[in-house]
Amino acid sequence: MNIKLQRIIKAAAFMLIFCLLFSGATYILRNKNEANIVLPFYDEPKNTLDVIFIGSSHVMCSVYPMELYDRYGIASYVFASSAQLLPQSYYQLKEALRYQTPKMIVLDVSGVIYDTKISTAEYAHVQIDNMSFSPVKYQAIWDLFDSGSRTEYIFNIVRFHSRWKELGKNDFLPIKSITKGSYVSTDCTPCSPNREISTDDKTAMYPTAEKYLRMMIELCREKGIEVMLFNAPAVEEHESLPRCNAVNDIAQEYSINYIDLNMRYREINFDPATDYRDPWHCNAKGALKVTAFLGYFIKANYSIPDRRGDDKYSFWDSQLKEYRSQYEY
Amino acid sequence: MDRNEIFERLNDVFADVFDDDTITVSEDTTAADIDGWDSLMHITLISAVEDEFDIKFDMKSVVAMKNVGDMADVIEQEA
Amino acid sequence: MVFTSLKFILFITATVIIYFLFPKKYRWVWLLLSSYFFYLSASIKYGVFLVFSTAVTFSAAVLMEKLTEKADISSLSKEERKQAKKRLQKRKKLIVAFAVILNFAVLFLIKYYNFTVLNISALAGVFGIEFSPVLSSLLLPVGISFYTFQVTGYVIDVYRGISGAERNFFKYALFVSYFPQIMQGPIGRFSQLSETLYYGHAFEYERMTRGIQRMMFGFFEKLVIADRLAIAVDTVWAQYSSYGRIELILACIFYAIQIYADFAGYMDIALGASEIMGIRLSENFKAPYFSASVPEFWRRWHITLGSWFRDYLFYPVMRSGWCSKLGKFIKEKFGKKLSGKVTTVIALMCVWFFTGMWHGASWHYIIWGVYYGILIILSTLLAPVFDGFVQKHSIDRSKPLYKSVQILKTFALVCLGYIFFRSTGMTQAFGIIGRIFSVSAPLNSPAGIGLDKADLLVALIAVAVLIITDIYRAKEVDIREAVAAKPLVLRWAVYFILLFSVIIFGVYGPGYSSSSFIYFQF
Structure with a gap:
């Protein structure tokens, strides 16, 4: 073998081993926050989810897809990450659509109270690091971060x-949850009653938030997917209710539904004294109320098939069984 | 003055400066070969050689001379 | 662009690839372009100073050489020749003095002006004259201390006839700006560098791998050792009065290792990067902490700076007219023995005062330099006494124990000096020394030094690796050849362990606040 060829092979082998070790080290070392909740999304059989919830920890804590399936036969997933703002959600949506062809998207709009593209680098990592390698991920990195900090998201x-x-141990053995993207908690922090304001009390949206909200709605329209806007109860963020109320205008403009359970929490018998995990998030008790209402509302207003008894969806039944044995609330 | 004579006289100067009678220098003896030939001793040595041969080294010779052979070259030229 | 950044890795990769794509004859042009890109990416404004220094020294050198060529002395008589030579020498001296002074004036104005006027005003205050000096707010262009020494060394070499003048301005500009060395040296000599810099080197696989290995080790020294120990050093130094003697001594030792790993790491990156392109830079370190004496330490530490001071300050002072006059005067009055010593002491103090000052416009640097001056003068003056002592007690100098004690003694003296070097002022320096030697200070303190056990263990192992490589360096054995001779699996294991210890154990990224090389500020 001539020496040149030998060297090329050697260099290539060296690079290959390097890449393998590098990606292994990257996986082991990275923070696994929420990986157990988000990564199972990629294990869902292609094009089987009918409803996908996109958003932040608010939706992650308040919507339990397993209950939606059990009660309404809705096959859904909460594809969310903590403190995910609307610009981030746009890419989360695009990522979801690479694997699934849902009939409906429910967008958590709690991020409208922020003017920035991300909240903090730590939270942004939770989202980006749990994304698969794809052009969408790099589009997101390019758009969401300034040139100085992109490196830390690429590598x-x-x-x-x-x-x-x-x-x-968790860093070496991936642990996967079967909650379909939701965070189940039975902790309780008694909170004071939610603030009451009128829907007329509203503040204009931030341009960044509005821009990405419109982009998401239009992307779904283009693909013929129903969109619903949603805001989960969170007593701590009530100061910003006027800003959330501005979403109503957008919803009207596109003739889509917007449900803000901070405005309508009484309708579902939501009790701030017992239904909050912390002032930002529902616990299981609250989540059951929110989920039940959403299931009912979706069933009543959209044509989402009941997948119970469908052979193709029998794996949901066994997953539900396992879920019931693991979680009690 | 022939080269042998220069080296003979240089030997005496070196022995005197480094306080060591066993030193014999040759064409390619360098600072690394002689214990204690550092920059301080270099200046002392240069002055001693200048006195011995009644010459004056210019800075080029002081800085750039690499071995005793170079030194002898300069002495040959100047003296 | 810091050497330990992804940007630099991309830059050096692109530079090397394009270097070998250029026609051999013009490869130096590419080096010039990338060097200016590298330098100006720090700040465009700095470029003005660089171009100024380059232009002044380039012209001065060419002018001196042209004068020499024009002076046709062949038709003259011997006496006339001597006269003409003298006249020529005088004019050349004027030119070289002008170029050197101009360069040092710029350096002085930027680096030392504030320090000087503040000290003058303080001194005036002692005599009851109050004035508030106008301070300059110029930023220090990176590498100015290094390249000013390099260019002045060059014109003096041309003046002395040691090297010819470079007639191509752009080639000369490359000599001044060559990117691996412009920030922190090594301070190059034109006679050594010109050949290797302008020659269009062919690509060599072995050379590339060796260069990359050396760079990797540089990253290891900087990121794993220096920046890790820096955390402890910074913590202890900032709060020195709350630490005991053990922590303070440990911090001094850590700093000694930190600054070495930092600076030698930079050199390994600079020399390794150059080696890939076939360019050989001067070695700046030779396992300095294995030195048995302080003078030896300075022959093995920052070698190119030491030799600059030797050739352009120490020798000229020792050989100057007034120094020999003074020598003669003392010789007549007090005898031969003393005369040599007095001139040596003056010249050494001069060298070490300026060595200290070169490192920064601050008294603690000057004291640090003077400290070395005193140590070296003492070791020269006391050498006979010490020799007598050794003979009297018939100590065997060749025994390893004797050598170890010498090495430890030297290291301890060097560490003591670093207290002045690292401190931000004299109060802090004396505060730390006072605590180390005070009996009333506690032995140790419960306060942490900023590194936990895991970090300390990593540091310990990394320093052990550094010591092993330094044993090889001291013996002038190339450790890379020793590794290359091993079977492939073992060899690659070494490379991957080195590579991944940098990636994993390196102190970089948002998890740590990014740090610059220590020698950047000089």
């Missing part, structure tokens, strides 16, 4: 390599 080892001393 997240830049941020997380210092975790070498805090590695635990």
Whole structure:
């Protein structure tokens, strides 16, 4: 073998081993926040989800897809991450549509109270790092971050390599949850009653939030997907209710539904004293009320098939069984 | 003055400066070969050689001379 | 562009690839372009100073050489020749002095002006004269201390006839701006660098791998060792009065290792990057902490700076007219023995005062330099006494124990000096020294030093690796050849372990606040 060829092969082999080790190290070292909740999304059989919830921890804590299936036969997933703002949600939506052809998207709009593209780098990592490698991920990185910080999202080892001393079992063995993207909690923080304001009390939307909200709605329209806007109860963020009320105008403009359960929490018998995990998030008790209402509303207003008894969806029944044995609330 | 004579006289100067009678220098003896030939001793050595041969080294010779052979070249030229 | 950034890795990759794509004859042009890109990416404004220094020294050198060529002395008589030579020498001296002074004036104005006027005003205050000086707000262009020394060294070499003048301005501009060395050296000599810099080197696989290996080790020294120890050093130094003697001594030792790993790491990156392109830069370190004496330490630490001071300050001072006059005067009055010593002491103090000052416009640097001056003068003056002592007690100098004690003694003296170097002022320096030597200070303190056990363990292992490589360096054995001789699996294991210890254990990224190389500020 001539020496040139030998060297090329050697260099290529070296690079290949490097890439393997590098991606292994990247996976092991990275922060696994919410990975157990988000990554099972990629295990869902292609084009089987009918409804996908996109948004932040608000929707993650207040919507339980397993209950939606059990009670209404709705096959859904909460594809969300903590403190995810609307610009981030736009890419989360695009990512979801690479794998699924849902009939309906429910958008959590709690992020409208922020003017920025992301909240903090830590939270942005939770979203970006749990995304699969795809053009969407790089579009998101390009759009959401400034040039100085893109590197740490493309190679997240830049941020997380210092975790070498805090590695635990979870970092080596991926643990997957079967909650279909929701975070189930039975903790309770008694909160004071929600603030009451009129729907006329509203503040104009931030341009960034509005822009991406419109982009999401239009993307769904283009693909013939129903869109519904949604805001979960969160007592801590009531100061910003006027800003959320501005979403009504957008919903009207596109003739779509917007349900703000901060305005309508009485309708579902939501009790701030017992139904909050913390002032931002529902616990299981609250989530059951929210989920029941959403299921009812979706069933009544959209034509979403009942998948119970469908052979193609029998895996949902076994998953539900496992879910029931793991979670009690 | 022939080269042998220069080296003979240089030997005496070196022995005197480095306080070591066993030193014999040759064409390619360098600073690394002689214990204690550092920049301080270099200046002392240069002055001693200048006195011995009644010449004056210019800065080029002081800085750039690489071995005793170079030194002898300059002495040959100047003296 | 810091060497330890992804940007630099991209830059050096692109530069190397394009270097080998250029026609051999014009490869130096590419180096010039990328060097200016590298330098100006720090700040366009700095470029003005760089071009100024380049232009002044380039013209001065060419002018001196042209004068020499024009002076046709072949038709003259011997006496006339001597006269003509003298006249020529005088004019050349004027030119070289002008160029050197101009360059140092710029350096002075930018780096030392504030320090000087503040000290003058403080001194005037002592005599009851109050004035508030006008301070300059110029930023220090990166690398100015390094390239000013390099260009002045060059004109002096041309003046002395050691090297010829470069007639191509752009080639000369490359000598001044060559990117691996412009920020922190090594301070190059034209006679050594010109050949390797302008020659269009062919691509060599072995050379590339060796260069990359050296760069990797540089990253290891900087990111894994220096920046990790820096965390502890910074913590202890900032709150020195709350630490005990053990932590303070440990911090001094850590700093000694930090600054070495930092600076030598930079050199390994600079020399490794150059090696890929076939360019050989001067070595700046030779396992300095294995030195048995302080003078030896300075022959093995920052070698190119030491030799600059030797050739362009120490020798000229020692050989100057007034120095020999002073020598003669003392010789007549007090005898030969003393005369040599007095001139040596003056010249050494001069060198070490300026060595200290070169590192920064601040008294603690000057004290640090003077400290070394005193140590070196003492070691020269006391050498006979010490030799007598060794002979009297018939100590065997060749024994390893003797050598180890010498090495430890030297290291301790160097560490002591670093207290002045690292401190931000004299109060802090003396505060730390006072605590280390005070009996009333506690032995240790419960306060953490900023590194946990895991980090300390990593540092310990990394420093052990550094010591092993330094043993090779001290013996002048190339460790890369030793590794290359091993079977492929073992060899690659070494490379991957090195590579991934940098990636994983390196101190970089948003998890750590990014740090610059220590020598950037000088």
